[in-house]
Amino acid sequence: MRVLMLSWEYPPKSVGGLAQHVYDLTSAMARQGVEVHLITCAAAGAPRYETVNGVNVYRVHPYQVSTPDFPTWVLQFNIAMLEEVIPLTRRYGAFDIIHAHDWLVAYAARALKHALTAPLIATIHATEFGRNNGLHNQLQNYISNVEWWLTYEAWRVIVCSRYMEGEIKYVFQTPADKIAVINNGVDPxxxxxxxxxxxxxxxxxxxxxxxxxxxxxxxxxxxxxxxxxxxxxxxxxxxxxxxxxxxxxxxxxxxxxxxxxxxxxxxxxxxxxxxxxxxxxxxxxxxxxxxxxxxxxxxxxxxxxxxxxxxxxxxxxxxxxxxxxxxxxxxxxxxxxxxxxxxxxxxxxxxxxxxxxxxRAFRMVQTQYDWNTIARQTVDVYRQVDRERRNRDWKAAQERQGRILERVQHLIKRSEVGGQR
CATH class of the missing domain: 3.40.50.2000 (Glycogen Phosphorylase B;)
Structure with missing residues (x-):
């Protein structure tokens, strides 16, 4: 199985816990024979490409154009990720799964999903609503909307706890059968x-x-x-x-x-x-x-x-x-x-x-939060989604969606013309 993974954090670039999560998860997946290609953000002193524990790591520089705010920087970063992936598809062929971590890679993930006709898995590590105990300004609302969009576009949504399962059901109205709960892990x-x-x-x-x-x-x-x-x-x-x-x-x-x-x-x-x-x-x-x-x-x-x-x-x-x-x-x-x-x-x-x-706590982390087990659970989700995808006519579904969108746009245009009268 060939997996394309997108994450804005990966060592040595570490802002929160995401970098360590992606490092440990991908390393365990590679040990189990999964071919992982990880696209992430460049970091000072880190090579543009390297193999880490069997994982192919590609680091990209966002466009060196001054940005007025962080969301604009994120968009530039996502375009740079797309540019990195395009030649990879020519070199390695199709990817079976695209796996995106959080909203900062949502734009590239969604574009690649449709361009490569590969199912998208999204891991939501936290929500803007939860971090701020609600949405209180335009920026927070925007980020939350992008998070919702990522969960909507994803074939499956992975969360790390039952608590997060309840949160995305409440905040994004994500259907229960679309969610997989897989805990984080730790390597003693x-x-x-x-x-x-x-x-x-x-x-x-x-x-x-x-x-x-x-x-x-x-x-x-x-x-x-x-x-x-x-x-x-x-x-x-x-x-x-x-x-x-x-x-x-x-x-x-x-x-x-x-x-x-x-x-x-x-x-x-x-x-x-x-x-x-x-x-x-x-x-x-x-x-x-x-x-x-x-x-x-x-x-x-x-x-x-x-x-x-x-x-x-x-x-x-x-x-x-x-x-x-x-x-x-x-x-x-x-x-x-x-x-x-x-x-x-x-x-x-x-x-x-x-x-x-x-x-007692040390014994618990050894038995219940082992990365090899977590990687197997994640790969099981990949395989289930891959089977479901093979039973779908992706092109026909896209054409139906396109016809529905054209019809909606036509009705909106008619409504606007009618309103002008």
Missing amino acids: ANFAHRSQRVNRDFYAAPNEKIVFYVGRLVPEKGVQVLIRAMPNILAHCPATKFVIAGKGPYEQELRSLAAHLGLQNRVYFTGYINDEVRNALYHWAEAAVFPSLYEPFGIVALEAMAARTPVVVSDTGGLSEIVEHGVTGLKAYTGDANSLAHNIIHLLTNPSLAKMIQE
Whole structure:
């Protein structure tokens, strides 16, 4: 099976969790004999073409023309992707499946679907509606419309959790039989190595317990809830240091909140950290905390579990499905600083509970969130769609759609002429 995959993120270009998802998924698919051609965005220092774990990776530069906004840049990026794919079809022949990740590749995915008459699979990792708790401006509405359009054009829509299944049913009215729920995964081997080159003293004093957050600094990740919980935690566990790793547009507001609460010396904002530092901090941390207000899946919780770090999460979205309270982690009420503080204190003051949680969680990620299993499930969706496509007369369906569109346009034109009279 030959698959054409489109994603704007792929290492070393990493903005959120999408890059790691696509890297691990494609690598596992290649191990299972699937021929994967991935089109992604160029990144500094990365080659234009390379083979990564058996995956053909093509990196494209969006047109070097100044753009007034991000959606215009996305359009230019999509045209560059199309230009990259056209010669690939001459070199390799037909693709059995086109797989698009999120709205940033929707334009190219839809064009290739119809030009190559290959069925389109779309993975929706999050929605604009969910990220912003509704649609509040023209840009958000536009992005949401493109997301809907991608799900409409897709033969199947893959989501990472039951929570996301419900969300796209509600937001996009996607039919249930069009949706496949396939969890994200994690590779524990990525978290097994703990470098001796990273110095713990740089982040916390020897007597301090570390509470660790890593992720984007945006409102929906709920770091502000963690900061509001800190005075309560420090009242019970005064020798605690909070390490917040990551970057994002909400960083200054978070720093201001910490300063307002007099926590400057108890919170360390690290900015971006590499995998080596991240793994070291997981190793040193007594708790990894992810207090998201919106979380389609919550792969960071799996990563912490793979690193054998006990987790405290908010009881929302995909995090609720990953964590069993008191068994593989602790869950706090979403957006509730007191509840979050209570659960963190409970973990910090009960070493035996923390040990039990980390061991059970590690066993869970090994058995339930393995990338080889996830890749097989994804390829099963490909094969099912491929069988369904072979039972369809694509050309006849396109012609029928064209005739319907012409008829609608004719009726609209007649209506406009009639209105002018």
